Amino acid sequence: MNHEEEIIYLREEVATLKANVENLVGWQHTQNGTIKNVDDKVTGIYKIMIGTAGTAALSFLGTIITLLVVLSGK
Numbered sequence: 108m109n110h111e112e113e114i115i116y117l118r119e120e121v122a123t124l125k126a127n128v129e130n131l132v133g134w135q136h137t138q139n140g141t142i143k144n145v146d147d148k149v150t151g152i153y154k155i156m157i158g159t160a161g162t163a164a165l166s167f168l169g170t171i172i173t174l175l176v177v178l179s180g181k
Contacts, residue, residue, distance in 0.1 A: 108116070
């Protein structure tokens, strides 16, 4: 392979690599957006779980207090 053919080959390789990098950067940008959406959803589910656990704890506490009041009245 002479120098001219080698230069042409290398230019084609560089052009291919540039296109691949551009595609990967675009894909990475899309994935980052998707990951942020998933993170937001997980955060929302976590808040719901904490709220549910707090409600259950308060309900349990209310039941205990009611039970103590009823038993102390007898």
